[in-house]
Every structure is written in C-alpha cells, then in structure tokens.
Amino acid sequence: MHVFLQTLLDGLMLGGLYALAASGFSLIFGVMGILNLAHGAFLVLGAYVGLQISQSLSxxxxLTLPAVVVVxxxxxxxxxxxxxxxTVDRGGxxxxxxxxxxxxxxIHDLLAHFYGPGSRTIVSSYAYSRIExxxxxxxxxxxxPLVVSIVLILALHFMLARSRLGREMRAASQQIVAARLCGxxxxxxxxxxxxIASAYAGVAGVLVGTVLPFSPNSETYWTISAFVVVVLGGAKSPAGTLLGGLxxxxxxxMTAQFISPLFTSTVMFLVLVLMLLVRPQGILGHAAGATR
Amino acid sequence: MTGLDRLDLRSKITGNIGAWIAVGVIALVVMAAAPAILTPFQMRVGMSIFFSAGLAVAWGLLGGYAGYYSFGHTAFLGIGAFTGALLSNYLHAVSPLVVFGLSILAAVAVCGVLAALIAYPVLRLRHSYFAIVMLGIAYVAAEVINNFDWFQGSIGIVVPQVVPRGMRPEMFFYYALLAAAAICVVVTALLVSGRVGYALMTIREDEDTAKMLGIATERYKILAFVVSAMLTSLVGVVYAFSIGFITTGAVFRTDFSLNMIVCSLIGGIGTIVGPVFGAIILTVLTQVVLADALSFRLATTGALIVIIVLLAPSGVLGLVRGAAARIRQ
Structure with missing residues (x-):
C-alpha cells in the first residue's frame, strides 16, 4: 500500500510536468487546429536556453524563466x-x-551541433532537498515543477476564459471569418x-531539465507525450490538459513500478491507440474530427 | 490546384500506359547494365536510390494515392528485417538463395498479416491522428523488439551471408534492391492504374463523398495499407541481408519513415514516377553533394520539406508539368 501511494504521488508530480509540457501544444491545437510537431523541439530549446543562462550567469x-519566456x-x-x-494558407x-x-x-540538428548530442541536466540548489x-x-x-505547472495552467485557463485576448482566441478558433468581421x-x-504556447513549452523545458536528463533527441518524446496528453484529456481546455498530464x-x-521501466513508452502508446479508438474526443473534451 | 484538376492529370498519365511501360523497361535495362561501368561508390549510391525509391513508392500507395500519411512506416521495414533475420538463422542447412527467398516470403507474409490485423482500427482515424498513431506503432514495435531478448533487438542479430559463390556482394545486393524497387513500382502501378487507383484517389479527395458514391472505402483503404506494408517489408528484408547485421536502432529509424515522405513530396505526391525522382534527388543531394555535412543531414531534409511544401507543393513533377503546360501555350 505504501509503495502504491508513493508511486501515485510520484506520478502526480511527474504528471504536472507532462501537463505543462502539453499545455502549449493543446492551446495551438485548440485555437488553430494545428498539430505543432515542433513543440517538443521548442521545449528542448527552452531547456538549453535555461541551461545556458543559468550556467553563464551562475x-x-x-530565475532564468523570464528570459526563457521572452526568447x-x-x-x-x-x-x-x-x-x-x-504553410496553412498554401497547403492546409x-x-x-x-x-x-x-x-x-x-532545431534538433542545430542543438546537437552547438551543444553536442549527449544528455544534459540543469542542477538546481534544491535538487536534493526533500520533504517527508x-x-x-x-x-x-x-x-x-508541479506547483509551477498548476499555477501556469490556471493562469492559462483564466486568460482563455476571462481576458480579452482569450475571448479573441476562442472566437478565432470557432470561425475565422466571423471573428474578422467582429474586428x-x-x-x-x-x-x-x-x-504564448512556445513560451509555455520553454518554461516546461527548464523545469523538465531540473528533473530529467534531456538531449536534442528528447524532442520527439516530448512532442508525442504532448499528443498523448491532449488525446487523454481532450483538446481545447487547460483543465483537460491538466487531467491528461496527471x-x-x-x-x-505505475508502469515503471509494477510492470517494468522498459515499457513506459509502450504502455503510453497502447493507451493512446486505445483512447483514439474508443473515445477520440478525450475524457473531457469534444470530438475534434478524429474519426467519422 | 483543385482536386478535380489533379484527378484529371492523373488520368492523362494512366491513359498513356504503353509509353510508361516502355520508359520503365528502358530504365530497368539501363539500371541492370549500369554496374558494368559504375565505380563501387556509385554502386552504393545506386543501392541507396533503389532502397529509397522502393520505400517511397510503397509509402505512396497509401500516402500519395489514398491520402493517409503514415509517419511510422519504418515499423514494417523493421518487422520485415527482423522476421527475415530471425528465420534465416534457423535455416542453415539449405542453400543460401533458398534461405534468402524463404526469408523474403516469410517477412512479407508476417507484415501482411500484422498490417491486416491493425488496419481496421488505425484506418478509422483520419489525417493527423492516423499519422501520429502510425508514429506510435513504429515506436512500440521498436521497443518490443528491443526489450524482449528473444528478438535480439538490442544486442543485434547477424544475418547469414546469402550471396552465391563467385559473385561480389555489392553486385548481388545491387540487383536484389533493384528487383525489390522494381516490384514495388510494378505492383503499385498495377494496383493504381485500374479501379483501385480511382477508388483510392476518390477517398483522398473526399472520403465521405466517396462512401456516399458507393465506394467500399474501408476495403480499399485496408487493401492499400496491407499492400503498402508488404512492399515496405520486402525492401526492409533485402536491406537487412545487404547490411548483414541489424539492431533495433539500425532498422527502426525515424529518418527512414521521414525519407519515404520526403521523396514523395520532392518528386510529386500521388504519382509513381514522382517518388522515384524524389529518391534520386534526395539521395544524390545527401550522399554526394552534401556528403561532408553529415551532422546536418536531418536539418537538410527538414529544410527541403519546408521549401518544397511552400514553393512546390506538387513536387518536381508538378514543376515540370507546369513548365510544359506553359511552353505549349
């Protein structure tokens, strides 16, 4: 039971990262209908920018997050x-x-060229502190990361729900022409x-870097996991992204603990395929035209 | 270009079928005679071209004609390669060429069955969803082969030598890959020149309308998917024999999946000669012209995709046709 609870807790904390990493991907998909396959590359780019700044300024x-956000x-x-x-205008x-x-x-090749293909980590001063x-x-x-993720996802939620920009985004996602007519x-x-989505990816990248190793090759993993999160939680709502991420x-x-750490990606994809077949609109969201 | 225009162009090509057969036969004869004057390096380039062309044509049957872009076709390449490699290690008693033939048959059959099993569920998904699920399937296949010891994916598996005595290996595999590519082209051409081709193109232009018109969309999509997977595995198993030692990382490569798409895009998607031209252009560009910039190989491919999609969405073939049309006027 204790192992189960600890695994659950670890999962929640890892899930916060997944949710934040996917929130930008989900925002772009929700507003523009584009699956941004460069999302993971932006995330890894953010991690490298954060690493560079924190190392050169020590x-x-x-504290590098504001700069990463701007870049x-x-x-x-x-x-x-x-x-x-x-591209969308010309080719759909x-x-x-x-x-x-x-x-x-x-982006992958440029990062590999300048920083080398090996794995890097960002070390924070609190890396070894723990609460029992x-x-x-x-x-x-x-x-x-979990706390930052939840705060940022809530901020995204309120931005979309309450602010003028959020209303404009929702309008543009429904009907581009009508939105234009409304000025x-x-x-x-x-x-x-x-x-905004890329800035979120960058922040997620820095936070990922403080927890897990990353390399230029990680970009595929983060793009795909963002996709899985969106499929699990449904696009178009930050709440869905949070749920999917967690x-x-x-x-x-759970897979790593009770099956084998080798099969985490396999299980992730099996769930993805099952979800797409059974409930393509996600647990919370609306159907996004995935199937008939 | 609207969908109808493209359909029209296509029918012009298939209408001129005798000329294309002649071109194909001449090309095949030239390729078969070429080793007499080629240097070993040029033969390697030739093998790369056949490999890419075969894969791109196989991918194009599904991606180009039916409009289902698979981002994970390397799954079938890898599964085919591993089936062939594992089987050939159990058959040491018989003559090498028989081993080669049986391994190819087994690999193609295994991939055909696997593709048929997953075809119905994955083909329910459309567009981006299909693309990413295929990416996922390739990932899972690679991980399963890597993690179960029986497949020997992570430590690698030696593929027996099947070259007949007295023949240079590169000569043998030059012809083997040429044959594999030719089979891909012929099978695809036979399929798409008739009813199946029109059905697939109709599905690509508008699947709901196709269905409404009474086309058994499900059946045609599954047919294209399975045949495409089998052709891909055919090229994959020949490739496995040609490199002699395979690991998961050597055959389940995202850049293989990518190259199939890029070749089709460069040449002209939804045609047969397009992917072949694309394979020639891409291989010559990455292996001859940019041979020194190895670390930027992916970036080059990426930049090519961006340029082609933005500037020449119907590929080199489209540019040639456009120019020809302008000259005629």
Missing amino acids: IEPI LFAAGALFQRYLVQL LVASLLVTFGVSLI FGGLVIGLSRLV INVRRVFALTFG LLGILNT
Whole structure:
C-alpha cells in the first residue's frame, strides 16, 4: 500500500510536468487546429536556453524563466507569422504537419551541433532537498515543477476564459471569418497564440531539465507525450490538459513500478491507440474530427 | 490546384500506359547494365536510390494515392528485417538463395498479416491522428523488439551471408534492391492504374463523398495499407541481408519513415514516377553533394520539406508539368 501511494504521488508530480509540457501544444491545437510537431523541439530549446543562462550567469535555474519566456515567445510568434501561416494558407493543415516536423529536425540538428548530442541536466540548489510526510517522500525538485505547472495552467485557463485576448482566441478558433468581421485581428491572435504556447513549452523545458536528463533527441518524446496528453484529456481546455498530464504521469510511474521501466513508452502508446479508438474526443473534451 | 484538376492529370498519365511501360523497361535495362561501368561508390549510391525509391513508392500507395500519411512506416521495414533475420538463422542447412527467398516470403507474409490485423482500427482515424498513431506503432514495435531478448533487438542479430559463390556482394545486393524497387513500382502501378487507383484517389479527395458514391472505402483503404506494408517489408528484408547485421536502432529509424515522405513530396505526391525522382534527388543531394555535412543531414531534409511544401507543393513533377503546360501555350 505504501509503495502504491508513493508511486501515485510520484506520478502526480511527474504528471504536472507532462501537463505543462502539453499545455502549449493543446492551446495551438485548440485555437488553430494545428498539430505543432515542433513543440517538443521548442521545449528542448527552452531547456538549453535555461541551461545556458543559468550556467553563464551562475544563477538559480528557476530565475532564468523570464528570459526563457521572452526568447521562446519571440521564436514561437515569428515561427507562426513567417512560416506556419504561409504553410496553412498554401497547403492546409497536413502541410503544416510536415513543415513543423521539418522545423523540429532543423532545431534538433542545430542543438546537437552547438551543444553536442549527449544528455544534459540543469542542477538546481534544491535538487536534493526533500520533504517527508507520513512515510512518503516528496523531492523538492519534483514538487516545484508541479506547483509551477498548476499555477501556469490556471493562469492559462483564466486568460482563455476571462481576458480579452482569450475571448479573441476562442472566437478565432470557432470561425475565422466571423471573428474578422467582429474586428478581431486574427493574424495577430494566431501569432500571440503560438508565442504564448512556445513560451509555455520553454518554461516546461527548464523545469523538465531540473528533473530529467534531456538531449536534442528528447524532442520527439516530448512532442508525442504532448499528443498523448491532449488525446487523454481532450483538446481545447487547460483543465483537460491538466487531467491528461496527471493521468499520463501516474500511468508512467505505475508502469515503471509494477510492470517494468522498459515499457513506459509502450504502455503510453497502447493507451493512446486505445483512447483514439474508443473515445477520440478525450475524457473531457469534444470530438475534434478524429474519426467519422 | 483543385482536386478535380489533379484527378484529371492523373488520368492523362494512366491513359498513356504503353509509353510508361516502355520508359520503365528502358530504365530497368539501363539500371541492370549500369554496374558494368559504375565505380563501387556509385554502386552504393545506386543501392541507396533503389532502397529509397522502393520505400517511397510503397509509402505512396497509401500516402500519395489514398491520402493517409503514415509517419511510422519504418515499423514494417523493421518487422520485415527482423522476421527475415530471425528465420534465416534457423535455416542453415539449405542453400543460401533458398534461405534468402524463404526469408523474403516469410517477412512479407508476417507484415501482411500484422498490417491486416491493425488496419481496421488505425484506418478509422483520419489525417493527423492516423499519422501520429502510425508514429506510435513504429515506436512500440521498436521497443518490443528491443526489450524482449528473444528478438535480439538490442544486442543485434547477424544475418547469414546469402550471396552465391563467385559473385561480389555489392553486385548481388545491387540487383536484389533493384528487383525489390522494381516490384514495388510494378505492383503499385498495377494496383493504381485500374479501379483501385480511382477508388483510392476518390477517398483522398473526399472520403465521405466517396462512401456516399458507393465506394467500399474501408476495403480499399485496408487493401492499400496491407499492400503498402508488404512492399515496405520486402525492401526492409533485402536491406537487412545487404547490411548483414541489424539492431533495433539500425532498422527502426525515424529518418527512414521521414525519407519515404520526403521523396514523395520532392518528386510529386500521388504519382509513381514522382517518388522515384524524389529518391534520386534526395539521395544524390545527401550522399554526394552534401556528403561532408553529415551532422546536418536531418536539418537538410527538414529544410527541403519546408521549401518544397511552400514553393512546390506538387513536387518536381508538378514543376515540370507546369513548365510544359506553359511552353505549349
């Protein structure tokens, strides 16, 4: 029982990371219908930016977040404005799948060229601190990401639900033409959506870096896990992303604990395939045209 | 270009079937005679081209004609390679060529059965969902083969030598890969030049309408999926024999899946000659022109995708056709 509870707790904390890593992916998919296959590459890029800044200024990794947000926001917004938009205009959504995949490869090779293909980690000052609670152990390096994730996902939720930009995003996701007629600058909204989503990916990258090793090759893993989270929780709502992320985290630690650490990805994909076949709209969300 | 225009272009090609058979036969004869004058390096490039072309044509049957972009076709390549490698290790008593033939048959059969088993569920998914689920299937297949000791995926498995006595290995595999690629082209051409081709193209342009028109969409999609998987595994098993030692990492490679798509895109998606041209262009570009920039191989491919999608969405073939049309006017 104790092992089970500890595994559950570890899963929840890992799940916070999955949720944050997927929230930007889910936002782009929800607002623009684009599956951004470069999302994982942006996440890993964020991790490297955070690593670079915290090493060269020798400051606490978590203090690099504002800078990472700025860099990734700019990268994401420019990427959307000058590449993704063009692609969607010319070739539709499948073309955007290919172009974002191509960009992820470019980012991968550039990172591997400048930082080498090996695994890196970001070491925080609290990496080895832990809280013990009724026999359960909570590592601070895992608790901090969970808390940051929940705060940021709530912020995203309120932004979408309450703010003017959020309303504009929801309007643009429903009907681009109608949104334009209401005086919404849809191009600007889309660029901002990509910027915010990439900034979230960057923050997730830094937090991932403090918990797990990362390398240029990790980008595929994070793109796919974001997709799994979106499928589990359903697109279009930060609450769904949070739920999907936490479920994926629990699934992963449970598999590692009770089946074998070798099969976490396999189980993740089996669940993905099953979910797509049985309930493609996710546990919470609406059908997104996945099947007939 | 609208869907109808593209259908029209396609029917112009298939209408001229005699000319294409002639071109194909001439090309085959030239390729078969070429080793007489090629240097070993050029023969390696040739083998790479056949490998990529066979895979791209096999992928195109499903991706180009039916519009179902699989991002994980390397699953079938890998499963085929491992089936062949494992089986050939159990058959040492018989003559090498028989081992080669039986391994190919077994690999193609195993992939056909596996593809048929997963076809119905995965083909219910559309577009991006199908693409990513195939990526997932390739990932799972690789992990299963890597983690169960029986498959020897992580430590690797030696594939027996099947080259007949007195023949140079690269010569043998040059012809083997050429034959595999030719089979991919011929089978695909036979399938798409008739009723099946029109059914698949109709599915690509509008699946719901296709269904409404009375096309058994499910059956045609499954047919394309299974045949595409079998052709992919055919190329995969020949490749396994040609490299002689395989690990999971050597055959389940995302860049193989990617190259199939990129070759089709570069040449012209939804055609047969397109992927072949694409394979020639991509192989020459990455192995001859950019041979020194190895660490940027993926980035080059990525940049090519971006450029093609933005500037020439119907590929080199589309550019050629456009130019031809302009000259005629």
